Amino acid sequence: MPSAPDAPNPILRALAIVVAVIVSAGLAMYLGGTRSDFEPARRNGPLLLVHAPDGGHALWLALHQTEVRSRRIGGGRHSSGRWITERLYHLRLQVHAPDTTRPTLSRTLAVVHEKDSGHQAVLRILGQQGDAIWLWLNDAPVLLAAVGGVQRAGLADLEAANPDLAGLFPRELRHWTWMESLFVRLADGRLVRLDAATLLAHPHEVVDRERFEHAGRQTSTWHGGYATADFGVRHGRFGNDWVGLFSASEASDAANDPWGDHLFSSAEVADEGASARRRFWKATLGRTREFSEGSHPRLLSLEPIGPEREWLQGRLLKAPSAPGDPQWLQRGNTWRPAPGEPMRMSSPEGVLVLHRTRLDTRGRLALGRLGADLAPLWETQLPLAELSNRWPLPATLLLYGHVDDAPPGRSDRRELLVAVDLSDGSWRGWEVGGDRAAGGATDAPN
Numbered sequence: 001m002p003s004a005p006d007a008p009n010p011i012l013r014a015l016a017i018v019v020a021v022i023v024s025a026g027l028a029m030y031l032g033g034t035r036s037d038f039e040p041a042r043r044n045g046p047l048l049l050v051h052a053p054d055g056g057h058a059l060w061l062a063l064h065q066t067e068v069r070s071r072r073i074g075g076g077r078h079s080s081g082r083w084i085t086e087r088l089y090h091l092r093l094q095v096h097a098p099d100t101t102r103p104t105l106s107r108t109l110a111v112v113h114e115k116d117s118g119h120q121a122v123l124r125i126l127g128q129q130g131d132a133i134w135l136w137l138n139d140a141p142v143l144l145a146a147v148g149g150v151q152r153a154g155l156a157d158l159e160a161a162n163p164d165l166a167g168l169f170p171r172e173l174r175h176w177t178w179m180e181s182l183f184v185r186l187a188d189g190r191l192v193r194l195d196a197a198t199l200l201a202h203p204h205e206v207v208d209r210e211r212f213e214h215a216g217r218q219t220s221t222w223h224g225g226y227a228t229a230d231f232g233v234r235h236g237r238f239g240n241d242w243v244g245l246f247s248a249s250e251a252s253d254a255a256n257d258p259w260g261d262h263l264f265s266s267a268e269v270a271d272e273g274a275s276a277r278r279r280f281w282k283a284t285l286g287r288t289r290e291f292s293e294g295s296h297p298r299l300l301s302l303e304p305i306g307p308e309r310e311w312l313q314g315r316l317l318k319a320p321s322a323p324g325d326p327q328w329l330q331r332g333n334t335w336r337p338a339p340g341e342p343m344r345m346s347s348p349e350g351v352l353v354l355h356r357t358r359l360d361t362r363g364r365l366a367l368g369r370l371g372a373d374l375a376p377l378w379e380t381q382l383p384l385a386e387l388s389n390r391w392p393l394p395a396t397l398l399l400y401g402h403v404d405d406a407p408p409g410r411s412d413r414r415e416l417l418v419a420v421d422l423s424d425g426s427w428r429g430w431e432v433g434g435d436r437a438a439g440g441a442t443d444a445p446n
Contacts, residue, residue, distance in 0.1 A: 034071045040433040041065040041092065043415060045124035046224030047400060049098070049391045050146050053131050057393060058104065059417065060133065061432065062123040063092040067111075089118035091137065093149055094432075098391070098398050101417045101430040102437075105149055109137055126178040126219065129196040134182045139171040141182065143196060153199055161199035165192075179215040180323075225388030228365070228401075232315020232354055234266035234278070236342035238372070242283040244269075244302065245314055245353070247276045251302045254281075260288050260296035264331060265339035274359055278314040280306040280374055306374035311355035316342040317367070320392065343392060345369060345422065350377065352397075357381060361408070365401070367420060380425035383416055383438050395422055 041063040048060045067088040089112045095105035112118035126134040131146045140155040159166040168186040170176070177183040182194045183204060192201035206212045235244040244254055244266055253270040254262045261268040263285070281302040287295040318340040321327075328335045342351045349372040357364050365387060368379040384401035391398040397420040406412035416438050418429040429438025 034069070036070075037068045039066040039068065041435065043224070043432055044122070046222060047389060048125045048128065048133065049398070050095075050128055050133060052147050057098050057391075059096045059098055059391070059398065060125055061094045061096065062125050062135070063094050063432070064121070064123065065090040065092060087114040087118065088112070089114070089121045091121055091123035093123070093135075093144075095149060096417055096430065098393055099396055099419055099428075101398075101419045101428050103430070103435075107149055109135075109142075112138065122173065124173070126176075126182060127180070129181055132196040134178065134196065136173050136176070140169075141176065141194075143199075158194070158199055158201075162201045165201055173220045174216075176219060177212065177216040178219045179212060183212075225400075228354075228387045229315065231318055231387055231390055233318045233340040233342055234269065234315055235339075236316055236351065238374075242285060242299070243305070243374075244281045244283065245278045245311070245316055246281055246302070247272045247278050250276065250278070251281045251304075254283075255299055255301050257299040258288060260298040261331070261336075263297055263299045265336065267337065267339065274313060276314075277310040277312055278355075279304055279308065279310045307376065309376070311353055311368070312357070312359070314353050314355040317352040317354050317390075319343040348372065348377070354387070361385075361404070364403070367397075367425065369422070369425065378425040380420065380427060382418055382420075382427065383429050384418060396420065397422055 042065070044062045044064050050058045050060050052058065067090060068085060069088060070083050070085045072083050090108050091110045091112070092106060092108045094103050094107075096102065097104050109123060110121065112121040121138050122136060123138070124136045126136060126141070128134075128146060132152055133144045133146055133149075135142050135144060141158070142151055142155075143153040143157075144151055155169060158169060165186060168188055169184060170187055175185045177185075182196075183191060184194065184201075185191050191204050191206065193204040194201055234246060234250075235242065237243070242263065244251065246254060246266075246269065250269055250272055254266070257263060263283070282305045283302050284300045286298055286300040288298045289295065319342060321338075321340075326338050329338050330336075345351060350370045353368045353370060355366055355368070357366050363385065365382045365384045366379060367382060369377045371377055382399065382401075383403060384399065385403040387399060387401040389400040399418040399420065400415070401418070402413050402415045404411060404413045414434065415432045416429050417432060418427050418438065420427045430436070431438050
């Protein structure tokens with residue numbers, strides 16, 4: 001009696017199914033005459049940490065994604081026809097949870113064909129006003145709900161609420177300014193402020209013209225990023241002590257402080273640059289000589305303190321400036337940038353040190369949490385080579401930056417959103433253009 005045939009190998013069976021699906025899809029696409037490929041999405045303009053009415057937060061990003069669509073035209077019994085290729089530009093809003101970094105909402109707000117100048121299509125997040133968010137979509141403002149991203153108003157609604165201004169709202173972003181509210185220079189030259197709750201336009205007179213003009217330029221041209229060094233400061237007050245984070249040569253320069261400028265701000269101290277290996281120094285304070293307005297406090301000398309640990313390019317992570325804080329302070333007859341303060345941790349008290357693991361392209365940013373006595377509590381290596389923005393939250397530090405692993409002469413820049421748990425330094429990350437978890441396909445903390 002013949003033996004029964006062997007059972008089919010389940011792996012081979014699964015592989016055969018996958019091949020059949022791919023072949024069927026390719027054949028259907030050929031016969032149907034259409035094909036679409038999507039390039040990696042890219043961020044456009046600044047990101048916005050949105051505050052929800054219930055006290056929660058979400059990070060909003062504006063994304064552009066190019067679709068390359070091919071379709072077959074013509075053809076018959078004796079001809080396969082020909083393929084033509086066209087590009088469509090998808091303008092997408094994406095919302096991320098600040099604790100996991102994973103997207104919670106992805107919504108395409110517009111798709112613009114290349115024949116309609118799609119390569120110039122614009123989606124930018126402008127800012128939050130109350131429980132609503134102003135965006136610029138292609139050639140007009142739109143207002144979305146802070147929760148859910150549902151559209152509340154567009155240009156037609158603005159004109160309906162302000163019938164005397166119908167036709168006067170410019171369709172170019174350069175005439176609009178975001179500065180805690182949305183302002184627009186109307187076509188007749190008048191400046192008005194828009195109220196998100198009522199959509200009414202109110203006449204406005206500029207008080208600080210330089211600040212307003214700077215905000216206007218930021219509204220239309222700023223890409224939303226800073227340099228890594230912008231997030232650090234090299235000194236802070238620890239109790240009654242002035243403490244700096246310097247290399248030996250920087251500390252020597254800091255102690256040469258006849259005018260009190262170095263005490264005022266460590267940004268005035270020489271910066272050794274990429275090779276700086278920094279540790280903590282405590283200052284002895286004194287007074288400058290008498291000037292016409294009197295003497296000023298100054299640094300007299302610095303002595304190393306705390307752990308002997310050195311941090312490559314180390315800086316204390318800087319606290320964000322509060323709304324209304326002055327950006328410049330007058331010292332004598334000159335104006336200087338206002339000195340930053342370290343971001344303070346609580347439970348337990350301490351600070352964060354941002355530094356780099358290596359000088360070369362394999363180097364990554366790292367973050368260390370120190371206690372009030374400057375002793376290390378934890379340290380973590382981040383998947384970022386450069387930092388472009390950060391948002392401190394009660395239990396999480398939300399970071400945005402990029403990394404480039406390509407060999408010299410080439411580029412493979414990838415932007416990532418990273419959430420660091422402030423209790424232990426563990427992090428979760430999301431690669432924005434690749435739509436995947438940073439470091440792999442799992443969302444488990446690294």
